[in-house]
Amino acid sequence: MARPLALVTGASAGIGAAFARALAARGHDLALTARRLDRLEALAEELRARHGVEVLTLAADLADPAAPARLAEAVAAQGREADVLINNAGYGLPGGFGGNSWADQAAVLQVMLTAPTELAHRLLPGMLSRRHGRIVNVASVAGMTPGGVGLYGPVKRYLIGMTQSLHMECARTGVHVSALCPGLTWSEFHDVNGMREPLNRATPPWLWMDAAAVAEAGLAAVEKNQPVCVPGVVNKVIASLAHHLPERWIMGVTASQGWRFGEP
Numbered sequence: 001m002a003r004p005l006a007l008v009t010g011a012s013a014g015i016g017a018a019f020a021r022a023l024a025a026r027g028h029d030l031a032l033t034a035r036r037l038d039r040l041e042a043l044a045e046e047l048r049a050r051h052g053v054e055v056l057t058l059a060a061d062l063a064d065p066a067a068p069a070r071l072a073e074a075v076a077a078q079g080r081e082a083d084v085l086i087n088n089a090g091y092g093l094p095g096g097f098g099g100n101s102w103a104d105q106a107a108v109l110q111v112m113l114t115a116p117t118e119l120a121h122r123l124l125p126g127m128l129s130r131r132h133g134r135i136v137n138v139a140s141v142a143g144m145t146p147g148g149v150g151l152y153g154p155v156k157r158y159l160i161g162m163t164q165s166l167h168m169e170c171a172r173t174g175v176h177v178s179a180l181c182p183g184l185t186w187s188e189f190h191d192v193n194g195m196r197e198p199l200n201r202a203t204p205p206w207l208w209m210d211a212a213a214v215a216e217a218g219l220a221a222v223e224k225n226q227p228v229c230v231p232g233v234v235n236k237v238i239a240s241l242a243h244h245l246p247e248r249w250i251m252g253v254t255a256s257q258g259w260r261f262g263e264p
Contacts, residue, residue: 003029003054003153004084005028005029005081006019006020006023006030006031006085007030007031008020008023009086009089010089011030011034011043012035012036012040012043013034013039014185015214016086017043017211018215019136019217019219021215021221022216023211024086024152027051027229029053029054029055029056029080030051030054030055031056032044032055032056033071034059034060035061041057044057062110062115063111064110065082067116069118069241072120073235074138081126082126084133084233085133085134085136087119087120087135089112092150092152093110093151094149096149096150097150101248108155109151109155112156113158117162118160120166123135124175128175129182130174131157132174133172133175134175134176135166135177135178136178136179136180136184136218136222137178138218139180140153140182140183141181141183141230141235141238142156143156145238156181158163160179162229163179165179176224176228178221179229180214180229181232182214182235183211187225188244207234209235212258213232214232217229217232221239252254
């Protein structure tokens with residue numbers, strides 16, 4: 001019997017690589033995609049050697065509108081169907097909405113909003129026909145608070161809402177859909193956007209989670225068919241406060257310090 005196949009976006013490092021390792025340990029074959037093929041190949045060799053799984057590496061930039069279709073076609077060309085989709089690819093732009101060009105903003109929307117939505121749309125019919133599938137959309141606690149910096153929070157709020165909609169639509173079909181909402185997570189995310197040093201100065205270590213723990217929480221949540229998962233006690237507190245405190249007060253806090261929270 002063929003092993004299930006998981007497609008993981010943004011798999012070259014951080015939470016995406018942690019998902020790949022966790023899924024391989026569970027006996028899943030993998031289709032890994034990111035922009036950096038050398039990183040993907042190194043991870044693929046590690047997973048093949050350690051777990052004996054098949055790993056397909058697909059270099060792709062999800063800022064390209066054609067990328068989601070090409071990824072789905074590449075999986076199908078191998079005679080495989082994706083049983084698991086981990087929509088993890090994402091990044092943050094320092095400088096806010098007005099401090100970046102429209103081309104940069106459009107790329108954020110393509111990578112973190114349009115691409116995960118299209119991949120889910122392309123892979124969901126096969127999952128529904130087989131009456132089994134798992135979709136994890138990696139959002140953020142930033143998507144649970146109003147305000148924030150630039151488009152990051154609004155896009156993550158969309159991902160949470162889209163996930164909840166799919167979760168309800170797929171009820172009793174055998175397809176589970178979950179939004180994973182981490183907070184500060186040890187990964188390369190903040191190195192890429194230049195926030196590593198200021199964040200290290202401004203935040204205590206207990207605010208941070210390990211990427212492997214975040215991925216494990218996401219996989220546990222989707223197995224339970226939990227629509228929204230907030231991993232870690234600190235992040236749960238932040239999410240609860242955002243839900244119960246007055247919105248105007250929360251917006252005032254996030255306007256001054258929101259970049260400290262929720263960008264995994």
